[in-house]
Amino acid sequence: MSKTIRFKLNGQAKSLTVDRERMLLWVLRTDFGLTGTKFGCGEGCCGACTVLVNNEAVRSCQLPVKDVDGKKVTTIEGLAKNGDLHPLQKAFIKHDALQCGYCTPGMILNAYDLLIKNSRPTLKEIKDGMDENLCRCASYQRIVQAIQDAAREMRGGR
Amino acid sequence: MKDDEYLDLDFKDIGILPPLSRREFLKLLGGGVVILFSVGDPLILEAQRRRGEALPDDFNAFLRIGEDGRVSCFTGKVELGQGVITSLAQMLADELEVPLDVVDMVMGDTDLCPYDRGTYGSMTTRFFGPPLRAAAAEARAVLIELAAEHLQASPSQLKVKEGVVYHESQRQKKVSYAQLTKGKKIARRLKGEAVLEKPSDFTIVGKPVLHRDAMEKVTGKAKFAGDLREPGMLYARILRPPAHGAKLTSVDTSGAKKVKGTRVIEDDDLIAVLHEDPEQAAEALKQIQAQWMKPVVKVDEKNIFGHLIKVAPEGDVVSEGGNLAKGEEISKVVVEETYLDGYVAHATIETHTALAKVEGDKATIWASTQTPFPLKGDVASVLGLPEKNVRIIPPFVGGGFGGKTRNQQGVEAARLAKLSGKPVQVTWTRAEEFFYDTFRPAAVVKIKAGINGSALVTLWDYGVYFAGSRGSEHFYDIPHHRTMAFGSVWRRTPGSHPFGTGAWRAPANNTNTFARESHINIMAAKAGIDPLEFRLKNLKDKRMIRVLKAAAKKFGWKPAKAPSGRGYGIAGGRDSGTYLAHMAEVEVDKKTGQVKVKRVVCAQDMGLCINPAGAKIQMEGCITMGLGYALKEDIHFKGGEIFDLNFDTYEIPRFSWTPKIETIVIDDREATPQGGGEPAIVCMGAVIAEAIYDAVGARVFQMPMTPERIKAAMP
Ligand code: FES
Ligand code: FES
Numbered sequence: 001m002s003k004t005i006r007f008k009l010n011g012q013a014k015s016l017t018v019d020r021e022r023m024l025l026w027v028l029r030t031d032f033g034l035t036g037t038k039f040g041c042g043e044g045c046c047g048a049c050t051v052l053v054n055n056e057a058v059r060s061c062q063l064p065v066k067d068v069d070g071k072k073v074t075t076i077e078g079l080a081k082n083g084d085l086h087p088l089q090k091a092f093i094k095h096d097a098l099q100c101g102y103c104t105p106g107m108i109l110n111a112y113d114l115l116i117k118n119s120r121p122t123l124k125e126i127k128d129g130m131d132e133n134l135c136r137c138a139s140y141q142r143i144v145q146a147i148q149d150a151a152r153e154m155r156g157g158r
Numbered sequence: 159m160k161d162d163e164y165l166d167l168d169f170k171d172i173g174i175l176p177p178l179s180r181r182e183f184l185k186l187l188g189g190g191v192v193i194l195f196s197v198g199d200p201l202i203l204e205a206q207r208r209r210g211e212a213l214p215d216d217f218n219a220f221l222r223i224g225e226d227g228r229v230s231c232f233t234g235k236v237e238l239g240q241g242v243i244t245s246l247a248q249m250l251a252d253e254l255e256v257p258l259d260v261v262d263m264v265m266g267d268t269d270l271c272p273y274d275r276g277t278y279g280s281m282t283t284r285f286f287g288p289p290l291r292a293a294a295a296e297a298r299a300v301l302i303e304l305a306a307e308h309l310q311a312s313p314s315q316l317k318v319k320e321g322v323v324y325h326e327s328q329r330q331k332k333v334s335y336a337q338l339t340k341g342k343k344i345a346r347r348l349k350g351e352a353v354l355e356k357p358s359d360f361t362i363v364g365k366p367v368l369h370r371d372a373m374e375k376v377t378g379k380a381k382f383a384g385d386l387r388e389p390g391m392l393y394a395r396i397l398r399p400p401a402h403g404a405k406l407t408s409v410d411t412s413g414a415k416k417v418k419g420t421r422v423i424e425d426d427d428l429i430a431v432l433h434e435d436p437e438q439a440a441e442a443l444k445q446i447q448a449q450w451m452k453p454v455v456k457v458d459e460k461n462i463f464g465h466l467i468k469v470a471p472e473g474d475v476v477s478e479g480g481n482l483a484k485g486e487e488i489s490k491v492v493v494e495e496t497y498l499d500g501y502v503a504h505a506t507i508e509t510h511t512a513l514a515k516v517e518g519d520k521a522t523i524w525a526s527t528q529t530p531f532p533l534k535g536d537v538a539s540v541l542g543l544p545e546k547n548v549r550i551i552p553p554f555v556g557g558g559f560g561g562k563t564r565n566q567q568g569v570e571a572a573r574l575a576k577l578s579g580k581p582v583q584v585t586w587t588r589a590e591e592f593f594y595d596t597f598r599p600a601a602v603v604k605i606k607a608g609i610n611g612s613a614l615v616t617l618w619d620y621g622v623y624f625a626g627s628r629g630s631e632h633f634y635d636i637p638h639h640r641t642m643a644f645g646s647v648w649r650r651t652p653g654s655h656p657f658g659t660g661a662w663r664a665p666a667n668n669t670n671t672f673a674r675e676s677h678i679n680i681m682a683a684k685a686g687i688d689p690l691e692f693r694l695k696n697l698k699d700k701r702m703i704r705v706l707k708a709a710a711k712k713f714g715w716k717p718a719k720a721p722s723g724r725g726y727g728i729a730g731g732r733d734s735g736t737y738l739a740h741m742a743e744v745e746v747d748k749k750t751g752q753v754k755v756k757r758v759v760c761a762q763d764m765g766l767c768i769n770p771a772g773a774k775i776q777m778e779g780c781i782t783m784g785l786g787y788a789l790k791e792d793i794h795f796k797g798g799e800i801f802d803l804n805f806d807t808y809e810i811p812r813f814s815w816t817p818k819i820e821t822i823v824i825d826d827r828e829a830t831p832q833g834g835g836e837p838a839i840v841c842m843g844a845v846i847a848e849a850i851y852d853a854v855g856a857r858v859f860q861m862p863m864t865p866e867r868i869k870a871a872m873p
Contacts, residue, residue: 023437026435033387035378035384035385039509040508043588085377098376100508100555101374101556102556104376105376130813131813134812136505141819
């Protein structure tokens with residue numbers, strides 16, 4: 001069933017008349033051309049498609065677009081503000097926390113959610129919170145370091 | 159000769175002509191200074207010559223210093239996440255003495271770059287590096303000649319820094335590369351040896367440099383094949399058989415046609431639906447009714463090993479020495495074991511993807527591929543086009559590890575684009591990715607080895623079935639030995655595997671190192687001595703001794719006879735000219751058989767290390783990825799049917815698995831650079847097997863070492 005859905009996408013109001021059951025991943029990638037959100041498995045197993053809905057990390061391959069009606073969606077393209085990279089993005093670059101980079105957008109957005117909920121995560125909390133996001137290039141150790149670094153930065157260096 | 163270390167996968171591509179003649183090519187390039195050079199392992203070139211296939215032309219790579227002073231290097235290699243876009247640029251900048259940021263790497267585009275066989279086998283730095291440096295040195299020499307004329311000085315009085323040539327004693331006399339190349343059109347073919355910069359003069363090489371492409375990748379701007387759009391583009395979904403070898407007996411596509419906006423393509427074996435919305439394409443595919451006849455199942459996960467031994471072709475001797483009968487005679491203890499290894503998937507997070515556009519008699523394909531030039535040949539022959547009308551552009555590739563070399567998805571996209579008259583994108587689902595993966599082959603290794611009364615290895619009789627010979631040769635000092643390889647990942651034996659197999663990060667070597675080093679550890683235990691001490695007693699190879707000692711120092715290895723209960727493991731290995739030693743610490747839950755890897759130390763001697771930061775990342779990646787095949791990864795199948803459809807049943811390493819990793823790069827500034835993308839993965843099976851044994855006394859002979867197998871092996 002087509003229906004008009006209104007939501008905020010990377011800070012901008014959008015309205016879209018679409019089949020309500022379409023998955024957010026494909027709406028973002030095809031209708032909005034926001035291809036930073038990646039397809040990896042299509043079944044919620046890898047986290048490559050992670051976006052933020054009302055600042056919570058969500059797997060967009062599993063989320064019908066009707067569920068974001070009236071909400072705020074942030075993709076990797078919307079994370080930098082006025083050209084300033086988010087501390088997580090900076091930390092991923094600084095720590096070389098990526099190789100092929102395919103999992104990277106999902107990693108960063110999942111970490112964003114983690115740090116919003118817990119500004120001072122322990123190593124174990126980071127590993128647990130990130131555990132459902134897969135990286136075949138196995139940059140895990142570096143990603144953990146990047147998240148620790150970004151957490152410090154987001155706390156204002158404390 | 160261990161030819162499979164060097165020869166192609168199963169490319170049918172050699173002998174393809176470059177798109178342009180050299181003259182046409184140079185005309186297109188425009189002004190500046192251009193150095194043409196050729197890249198290749200002498201062994202490959204020799205093999206090509208023997209097969210009567212000369213190199214396409216007398217160069218296959220080039221660099222240009224443009225009229226604006228920017229330096230571009232054109233290579234058919236592809237960036238897959240292994241960091242060559244950085245390490246090659248670094249080498250070039252260093253030799254040419256320009257800042258790194260004026261270097262552009264143009265990679266893999268078959269219209270712009272000279273022919274290349276593919277990016278795999280840790281060959282990029284090894285075989286590309288030295289000629290690239292020589293070419294850069296040649297370019298520098300040309301520029302200094304020009305500067306000498308310009309500044310009225312003799313070349314020997316001139317020096318270069320950051321792209322500016324200056325007079326050594328009269329510093330105000332200087333001229334930039336850009337000023338020198340302006341209005342010039344100079345092309346040189348690199349012949350013979352250029353004078354290379356001395357390692358002690360390196361300014362950029364050997365310094366850590368971060369990935370040059372990171373900015374695009376953290377902002378979502380980096381384009382992978384699936385991120386590209388063409389006007390009017392349709393998404394394809396393709397009808398797939400339920401098992402390899404299944405035959406289509408009937409098909410009814412009428413249901414698919416009812417899904418609004420769907421185009422159904424039926425062309426021989428290719429039945430597909432196209433739609434402007436990928437989800438609708440998936441929906442339409444579901445509506446196709448197809449009947450299949452599945453082949454009779456002969457092999458499954460259990461009987462595959464016996465089957466492989468039965469169908470194995472005759473073996474090739476990889477190396478031998480002494481006399482096996484004599485060796486057995488003088489051995490006090492002889493140990494004979496069989497090691498098994500299952501099928502492993504590449505499982506890159508990006509699935510095989512391609513976008514194809516066919517206009518008139520021209521085709522352009524953007525594909526996630528490690529081998530753009532072979533794909534070009536395939537597309538040309540399938541579409542019946544001359545090769546020069548086909549262009550392959552590899553955008554960023556989301557991981558390869560040997561899995562993106564066959565390009566089936568590129569050919570599918572090209573055929574569908576031609577049949578439909580529209581640009582078509584093919585993105586495999588995760589299930590398709592597992593189905594058409596060219597798995598690391600299941601393999602068997604049989605070893606019979608003996609030691610004398612002084613714990614010296616006296617006999618080594620080694621046979622590897624179906625993995626391939628890479629890494630099979632031992633490096634111990636053994637008087638009576640023979641290493642045989644039966645069948646290989648590179649040459650398909652009919653009736654062996656029920657589905658596709660191929661190269662997987664450090665092909666063959668993971669299996670070989672698991673078997674060899676496990677066997678060495680077993681013999682150390684039989685001799686009743688510490689496995690490190692046992693190795694040092696049986697080694698003369700200085701590089702191996704050096705990495706073992708370096709790892710032991712970092713790890714804090716204290717000698718003990720296994721099983722000591724500490725959960726310590728050790729293994730050594732060689733791959734792509736690089737030497738490795740690994741040590742690990744694990745914890746094993748005796749009740750459940752669950753293994754927790756707590757710590758891994760790896761020492762790597764890779765000759766001259768171009769980018770230590772990059773090398774360390776690759777090592778960490780190798781170690782973590784290697785935990786997967788050691789402990790969990792195994793394809794579940796029955797005949798040609800693959801049961802793994804997603805990451806829920808096929809588990810790959812994740813955050814919670816990651817141990818503390820410590821890496822040591824032994825930098826040998828005077829040695830040639832060796833491979834770095836693969837080696838550190840090869841020891842992971844053996845080092846963990848030994849650590850498990852040391853922890854609980856369970857010796858596991860089959861990878862992956864699952865909890866069930868560990869429990870079954872418990873004493
Ligand atoms: S694509 Fe959504 S979780 Fe993998
Ligand atoms: S960087 Fe390649 S999958 Fe994570």
